[in-house]
Amino acid sequence: MHYFRKRGWELPESAATPEPVFRARRQLIKALAAGPILAATPALLSSCDGKEASNSTAPGGASGAAGDPSAKLYPVARNLRYRVDRPETLEKFATEYNNFYEYGGTKSISRAARQLRIRPWTVKIDGMVEKPFDIAIDDLLAKMPLEERVYRFRCVEAWAMTVPWSGFPMKALVDLAKPQSGAKYVRMETFGDSSLAPGLKQVWYPWPYVEGLTMAEATNELAFIATGLYGKPIPKQNGAPLRLVAPWKYGFKCVKSIVRVSFTDERPKTFWEKMGPSEYGFWANVNPEVAHPRWSQASENILGENRRAPSQLFNGYGEYVADLYKGLEGEKLYM
Ligand SMILES: Nc1nc2c(c(=O)[nH]1)N[C@H]1C(S)=C(S)[C@@H](COP(=O)(O)O)O[C@H]1N2
Numbered sequence: 512m513h514y515f516r517k518r519g520w521e522l523p524e525s526a527a528t529p530e531p532v533f534r535a536r537r538q539l540i541k542a543l544a545a546g547p548i549l550a551a552t553p554a555l556l557s558s559c560d561g562k563e564a565s566n567s568t569a570p571g572g573a574s575g576a577a578g579d580p581s582a583k584l585y586p587v588a589r590n591l592r593y594r595v596d597r598p599e600t601l602e603k604f605a606t607e608y609n610n611f612y613e614y615g616g617t618k619s620i621s622r623a624a625r626q627l628r629i630r631p632w633t634v635k636i637d638g639m640v641e642k643p644f645d646i647a648i649d650d651l652l653a654k655m656p657l658e659e660r661v662y663r664f665r666c667v668e669a670w671a672m673t674v675p676w677s678g679f680p681m682k683a684l685v686d687l688a689k690p691q692s693g694a695k696y697v698r699m700e701t702f703g704d705s706s707l708a709p710g711l712k713q714v715w716y717p718w719p720y721v722e723g724l725t726m727a728e729a730t731n732e733l734a735f736i737a738t739g740l741y742g743k744p745i746p747k748q749n750g751a752p753l754r755l756v757a758p759w760k761y762g763f764k765c766v767k768s769i770v771r772v773s774f775t776d777e778r779p780k781t782f783w784e785k786m787g788p789s790e791y792g793f794w795a796n797v798n799p800e801v802a803h804p805r806w807s808q809a810s811e812n813i814l815g816e817n818r819r820a821p822s823q824l825f826n827g828y829g830e831y832v833a834d835l836y837k838g839l840e841g842e843k844l845y846m
């Protein structure tokens with residue numbers, strides 16, 4: 512059994528676990544006490560409650576990317592325009608310390624995520640576009656300009672990493688989709704098939720996981736769709752076969768394992784906004800001066816390095832994105 516020992520740089524689980532998760536779980540426990548769904552739930556409870564999720568045995572090799580038909584596409588050339596003044600996080604940390612609630616509420620979900628099946632995988636493009644369509648992941652990969660970018664990444668829980676993502680600018684996907692001029696937001700959705708992830712049976716969560724960006728954010732040069740990590744196909748636990756990377760925002764914006772991209776003129780209600788609107792908002796731009804209701808955002812734990820560093824406004828990417836928020840000062844831009 513693989514047991515992930517707590518290290519000094521980890522936040523205690525109780526501090527990092529969102530209050531809304533506790534609340535929703537408590538409600539379920541009450542419902543259980545009331546009766547008939549009890550028989551169906553011990554496994555579900557344990558998967559969100561402890562380290563059990565990481566013990567589940569599922570098909571697949573040691574690496575989440577084993578047997579991935581896109582393996583031959585990587586590595587791709589690094590785009591040197593994006594530089595980070597920090598060393599890259601060791602692969603082991605970035606791929607074994609994750610948030611992916613579909614596989615449980617702990618950080619140790621990498622083994623459980625092996626049960627995700629990533630072929631066939633179809634992405635639906637719909638809403639306010641010239642013509643809605645579905646596209647298979649391998650067809651999409653063949654059309655998109657793949658490159659590697661090293662970005663900082665900052666979770667709202669105050670841990671941070673620096674990793675080489677492979678993938679393509681989100682703008683290339685927007686251009687492929689041909690949105691109508693009235694589209695204002697892009698809404699992205701994770702798979703909702705509970706045969707792929709046991710967490711989806713946890714009825715107190717507002718599945719499927721949904722996130723969104725404004726059109727201006729989605730077409731900003733930094734917005735990236737990652738399909739690879741460390742020069743290989745992206746591991747399942749990191750959101751295979753495609754996930755968003757918006758490095759100036761808190762990590763929860765970076766929706767994993769996307770199956771649907773919809774263009775709309777209404778601001779999407781996101782998964783975490785539904786869970787806890789007072790703690791997690793739509794904008795979620797990193798700002799060291801705006802504390803989370805339950806902890807400071809002034810500094811961050813660097814994953815695997817046992818040290819803290821000061822957080823930065825827009826996670827250090829202000830030169831690219833600060834202009835996106837001119838005129839929006841009345842919004843809660845930093846939660
Ligand atoms: N579908 C889905 N996407 C998700 C999450 C999730 O639970 N489900 N967690 C988010 C959070 S809170 C973070 S910090 C990042 C973590 O990405 P990583 O595990 O690749 O570091 O994924 C984000 N995307």
Ligand SMILES: [Mo]
Pocket residue numbers: 610666667668761762763
């Ligand atoms: Mo996060």
